Amino acid sequence: MRRRRITMTVLYHLFVVAFGLLMIYPVLWMIMSSFKMKSEILGNNVPFFPTTWVFENYPNGWKGAGVYTFATYFKNSFIVAGLGTLGTVISSAMVSYALARVPFRGRKFWFTCMIMTMLLPGQVLMIPQYIIWNRMGLVSTFIPPILPKFLGWPFFIYMMMQFIRGLPKELDEAAMIDGCSKYSIFSRIVLPLLGPSIITTIVISFYWIWDDYMGPLLYLNKPELYTVSLGIKNFADVQGTNFGPMFAMSTLSLIPVFLLFLFFNRYLMEGVTAGSVKG
Amino acid sequence: MQKAARKPMTLRAFINHDNTVGYLFALPFLIGFLWLTIYPMGLSLYYSFCNYKIASTPEWIGLNNYITLFQDEKFGRSLLVTIQYVAIGVPLKLIFALLVAMLLTRPTRLQGFYRAIYYIPSLIGGSVAVALVWKQLFGSRGPIVTLIKGMGATGFNFFGNSTWAFLPLVLCNAWQFGSSMLIFASGLKQIPKDYYEASEIDGAGAVKRFFSITLPCLSPIILFNLIMQLISGFMTFTQAQIITQGGPNYATNYIALNIFTEGFAYSHMGYACAQSWVMLLIMAAITGIIFKTSSSWTFYEN
Numbered sequence: 001m002r003r004r005r006i007t008m009t010v011l012y013h014l015f016v017v018a019f020g021l022l023m024i025y026p027v028l029w030m031i032m033s034s035f036k037m038k039s040e041i042l043g044n045n046v047p048f049f050p051t052t053w054v055f056e057n058y059p060n061g062w063k064g065a066g067v068y069t070f071a072t073y074f075k076n077s078f079i080v081a082g083l084g085t086l087g088t089v090i091s092s093a094m095v096s097y098a099l100a101r102v103p104f105r106g107r108k109f110w111f112t113c114m115i116m117t118m119l120l121p122g123q124v125l126m127i128p129q130y131i132i133w134n135r136m137g138l139v140s141t142f143i144p145p146i147l148p149k150f151l152g153w154p155f156f157i158y159m160m161m162q163f164i165r166g167l168p169k170e171l172d173e174a175a176m177i178d179g180c181s182k183y184s185i186f187s188r189i190v191l192p193l194l195g196p197s198i199i200t201t202i203v204i205s206f207y208w209i210w211d212d213y214m215g216p217l218l219y220l221n222k223p224e225l226y227t228v229s230l231g232i233k234n235f236a237d238v239q240g241t242n243f244g245p246m247f248a249m250s251t252l253s254l255i256p257v258f259l260l261f262l263f264f265n266r267y268l269m270e271g272v273t274a275g276s277v278k279g
Numbered sequence: 280m281q282k283a284a285r286k287p288m289t290l291r292a293f294i295n296h297d298n299t300v301g302y303l304f305a306l307p308f309l310i311g312f313l314w315l316t317i318y319p320m321g322l323s324l325y326y327s328f329c330n331y332k333i334a335s336t337p338e339w340i341g342l343n344n345y346i347t348l349f350q351d352e353k354f355g356r357s358l359l360v361t362i363q364y365v366a367i368g369v370p371l372k373l374i375f376a377l378l379v380a381m382l383l384t385r386p387t388r389l390q391g392f393y394r395a396i397y398y399i400p401s402l403i404g405g406s407v408a409v410a411l412v413w414k415q416l417f418g419s420r421g422p423i424v425t426l427i428k429g430m431g432a433t434g435f436n437f438f439g440n441s442t443w444a445f446l447p448l449v450l451c452n453a454w455q456f457g458s459s460m461l462i463f464a465s466g467l468k469q470i471p472k473d474y475y476e477a478s479e480i481d482g483a484g485a486v487k488r489f490f491s492i493t494l495p496c497l498s499p500i501i502l503f504n505l506i507m508q509l510i511s512g513f514m515t516f517t518q519a520q521i522i523t524q525g526g527p528n529y530a531t532n533y534i535a536l537n538i539f540t541e542g543f544a545y546s547h548m549g550y551a552c553a554q555s556w557v558m559l560l561i562m563a564a565i566t567g568i569i570f571k572t573s574s575s576w577t578f579y580e581n
Contacts, residue, residue, distance in 0.1 A: 012385060019382075020396045023454070027399065029422065030412045042420040091307040104301020114308060117316055119506070119566070121514040123535040124555045127542045128319035128326070134333060151311025182300040211406040213517040218543075229407040233521065236411055243415065250408035261402055265395050 061245030073231030096160035401457025
């Protein structure tokens with residue numbers, strides 16, 4: 001009986017690991033390809049591991065396919081994703097506090113509007129929004145991809161609201177009795193307790209903005225403004241079959257997201273689920 | 280004395296009034312909602328009745344865009360392939376997410392590590408990098424086609440074939456099952472253990488337990504995941520734009536891509552707006568039907 005249980009446990013772990021490897025196979029394939037010479041990447045009988053490790057793919061890819069190098073693209077991506085994430089956290093925390101804890105007139109109405117916006121696919125608005133930015137003369141600047149993030153992101157507002165609703169109301173009441181205003185309840189009580197939810201927001205919004213392709217494609221349409229996403233796409237278009245360097249830059253482009261995930265993985269696992277299930 | 284004290288009091292009272300605090304904190308959303316959601320929707324509705332190119336004056340043409348739309352084969356095909364993509368891709372993703380979530384409920388010390396590994400595809404799946412990888416991975420000389428050819432189907436090719444070109448895209452979407460999986464996993468954790476124990480005593484097998492306990496208890500979460508995935512599925516863009524460019528023969532020309540091309544490549548902005556509206560109405564109808572019927576298949580404990 002005991003032996004059977006041990007066998008089952010071993011089998012379970014073997015299966016989960018094997019299946020997990022299958023799931024990350026595309027990533028491993030990309031990383032391996034980034035160290036291969038061209039002839040070993042595609043075709044029949046190519047090895048999984050490089051026979052000779054070609055490290056030059058990285059410096060070769062870094063040069064980019066035009067005037068600008070990936071240094072520019074990474075800088076742009078960090079500007080857009082960094083400021084965008086900052087804006088998302090600040091604005092979403094504020095709005096979620098108002099909608100979850102302040103009984104102001106019209107709160108129900110604005111909450112409904114927020115949910116509707118969350119369910120509205122952004123792509124439906126791509127054309128009119130482009131027209132608006134174009135009229136303001138702001139296409140080809142960083143403003144269209146960044147500024148809206150400072151105006152609240154419904155998905156994260158909803159997630160933070162669920163979190164705030166889970167905080168005991170007695171905390172607010174005790175603070176009120178001690179003479180705290182609604183402002184200091186936000187800054188001294190809600191904001192510090194919101195920590196895990198804020199970390200989840202940082203990780204998810206960062207990788208959503210970092211991975212975004214459509215926004216930069218519409219608004220950052222000059223090579224000096226390209227984010228990494230556009231940089232790799234451009235590289236692939238111009239040097240179509242130069243796969244080694246292309247996969248080298250693809251690998252590099254995923255590293256910031258990976259690092260962030262590695263550091264905050266634990267909070268992320270809790271945060272993603274908190275929002276939806278309690279509701 | 281009372282009068283003297285009242286003035287500073289009213290200012291403070293105003294600042295601390297719930298309405299002031301509420302609107303002040305909600306202000307970012309209100310601006311964003313009015314300026315970047317409601318106003319663009321109004322514009323889009325207006326332009327959908329116009330002949331409009333960027334930087335020109337819109338010319339009112341009434342229902343012409345909508346009439347053209349219903350005769351436009353490219354748009355019809357785009358709708359059809361989008362629905363095919365969603366109808367196959369979304370259930371596949373949810374089933375997959377649920378199975379993996381169940382696989383990872385077993386309490387082991389490695390549970391957190393396993394979940395992190397299985398979350399990786401979701402973390403990076405939407406990126407251009409992965410789209411480019413996918414294009415080669417499923418390309419005519421990539422490892423997967425090589426494997427299929429090795430099994431005897433010589434001459435097989437995903438992206439040159441309008442029947443099969445959608446499959447790599449559906450798989451790429453299903454592969455990003457991570458967040459649905461996490462949501463399912465926490466739902467599974469909340470199902471009371473005694474439900475299972477009771478049914479085990481009654482002699483129910485694993486399959487019966489799954490259908491009579493697990494699924495009903497998870498139904499609200501299934502509804503949530505279904506709606507969220509439907510919406511994102513309907514609007515898939517990056518993968519189709521990079522991996523297949525909508526081809527071959529428009530087999531993967533999904534609606535978001537079609538709107539993009541119509542609006543920005545052909546500069547038919549008014550027509551593209553009309554397409555957006557038709558798409559939005561179809562999605563709203565589908566979501567509405569799901570919500571309406573959900574009361575008959577979702578089960579709430581309280």
